[in-house]
Amino acid sequence: MKRNLVILGSTGSIGTQTLEIVKDKNEDFAVLALAAYSNVNLMLSQIIEFNPDYAVLYDKDAAFELEKLVKEHSAEVNTSVLSGMDGLEFISTLKECDMVVAAMVGMIGIRPTIAAVKAGKNIALANKETLVTAGHIIVPLCKENNVTLYPVDSEHSAIYQCLKAQDPCMIDKILLTASGGPFLGRKYDDLKDVSLEDALKHPNWSMGKKITIDSASLVNKGLEVIEARWLFDVKIEDVEVVVHPESIIHSMVQFKDNAILAQLGLPDMKLPIQYALYEGNRRTMPERKVDLFSLSKLDFLKPDHETFKGIRLAVDSYRRGYIYTTVFNASNEMANRFFQEGRIKFLQIYDIIEDALSLDFDHCRIPSLDEILNTEQEVYKYISSKY
Ligand code: MN
Numbered sequence: 001m002k003r004n005l006v007i008l009g010s011t012g013s014i015g016t017q018t019l020e021i022v023k024d025k026n027e028d029f030a031v032l033a034l035a036a037y038s039n040v041n042l043m044l045s046q047i048i049e050f051n052p053d054y055a056v057l058y059d060k061d062a063a064f065e066l067e068k069l070v071k072e073h074s075a076e077v078n079t080s081v082l083s084g085m086d087g088l089e090f091i092s093t094l095k096e097c098d099m100v101v102a103a104m105v106g107m108i109g110i111r112p113t114i115a116a117v118k119a120g121k122n123i124a125l126a127n128k129e130t131l132v133t134a135g136h137i138i139v140p141l142c143k144e145n146n147v148t149l150y151p152v153d154s155e156h157s158a159i160y161q162c163l164k165a166q167d168p169c170m171i172d173k174i175l176l177t178a179s180g181g182p183f184l185g186r187k188y189d190d191l192k193d194v195s196l197e198d199a200l201k202h203p204n205w206s207m208g209k210k211i212t213i214d215s216a217s218l219v220n221k222g223l224e225v226i227e228a229r230w231l232f233d234v235k236i237e238d239v240e241v242v243v244h245p246e247s248i249i250h251s252m253v254q255f256k257d258n259a260i261l262a263q264l265g266l267p268d269m270k271l272p273i274q275y276a277l278y279e280g281n282r283r284t285m286p287e288r289k290v291d292l293f294s295l296s297k298l299d300f301l302k303p304d305h306e307t308f309k310g311i312r313l314a315v316d317s318y319r320r321g322y323i324y325t326t327v328f329n330a331s332n333e334m335a336n337r338f339f340q341e342g343r344i345k346f347l348q349i350y351d352i353i354e355d356a357l358s359l360d361f362d363h364c365r366i367p368s369l370d371e372i373l374n375t376e377q378e379v380y381k382y383i384s385s386k387y
Helices: 013-024 040-050 060-072 084-092 107-118 128-144 154-163 209-217 219-231 270-277 310-320 322-340 348-357 369-386
Strands: 003-008 029-036 054-057 080-083 099-102 122-125 149-151 171-178 239-243 249-255 260-264
Touching: 003 013, 003 084, 003 107, 013 029, 013 040, 013 099, 013 270, 029 040, 029 084, 040 054, 040 060, 054 060, 054 084, 060 080, 060 084, 080 084, 084 107, 099 107, 099 270, 107 122, 107 128, 107 322, 107 369, 122 128, 122 270, 128 149, 128 219, 128 322, 128 369, 149 154, 149 219, 149 270, 154 171, 154 219, 154 249, 154 260, 154 270, 171 219, 209 219, 209 322, 209 348, 219 239, 219 310, 219 322, 310 322, 310 348, 322 348, 322 369, 348 369
Parallel strands: 003 029, 003 099, 029 054, 054 080, 099 122, 122 149, 171 239
Antiparallel strands: 171 249, 249 260
16 A cells, blocks of 8 residues: 655755655655645645645745646646644645655744644655754654654664664764765865855765755754754764764764774665665665775864854863754854855854853753743844844
8 A cells, every 4th residue: 555645845845856756656655735835836836746635835925826827737636735833734634645755944833843743644754953952842742743854864774773673781882984075175264255156065965055064164063963963862972973974974973882883884864764764664766876996095083162153162062952953943044044145254153053052041951842942932033133
């Protein structure tokens, strides 16, 4: 029987690659619902190709436009168009849904992911911001509802693969690899005038804009450290970042007997996506393979925390109290957007995050979902009034 997928963020980088896998493995998967932020044209072509029962555009005007266009195609498709957070939560809890692919960018993914977990849906998780800011809510909720989170992030998929059939008590540390991004080797002063174009030139991975900039600042790696802490129930101190410029080793686990297991592959999201869609099972993959003989060597370096503050700021925010992971993430989301819009320089991304982290929040409390979302808004308001 085919498994029904609900794909949140279907027009983004992970979403479109997920649909390519669905097309390739159409004997195993059907698309029940698709959701995106506002991309009408791409959503329309996905609807025509996959004929889902539902399509959601978060942006209400875009959804209105999409609905008109879908009606013109009513001979080929019978898709209902929805909008807003209600629409996202509705499709994430559909009775016929077997798995939710959470691939939207940013904290907008929190509510639909929580709704899906409460409805007992397994999740293929690409939306790291959700786990970073609400991991303390989502992880226990998953246990309660017997839900598994299958990581789509390449590093976390690698760790998940390395931990298969291993005793979690024997983990010594997680070795989270980082390519170092386009600015690897540069010093703080060299980054003063880098352009958006420079930041978007990732040496190995082809990804969406937000995450590519986060990779250049190493904020992405900081988010991934916290993501790993939640996904694998380890202490944040036990996640060590190893810069590995070739991006062939996607991450490693060191065990208490000093054995290290690694997962290798080309930098291609197809494998982690497919592995998650099959709930941690292997299937064939037609793409290119690693040619070990063409790799003369693999390099490993310590991260330069003086230049790239992304990891340290993330870990500090986590240590100060869970609410500060929201402050860290929300301030980065806004700084990232401002950098894309040309409103700030690259290094100001760090200034904005540090500024937001200096605000006073109740660090002792374990924040509820509402407190997380309110704090997010407060941070946005504070930053937009200042920059
Ligand atoms: Mn990653």
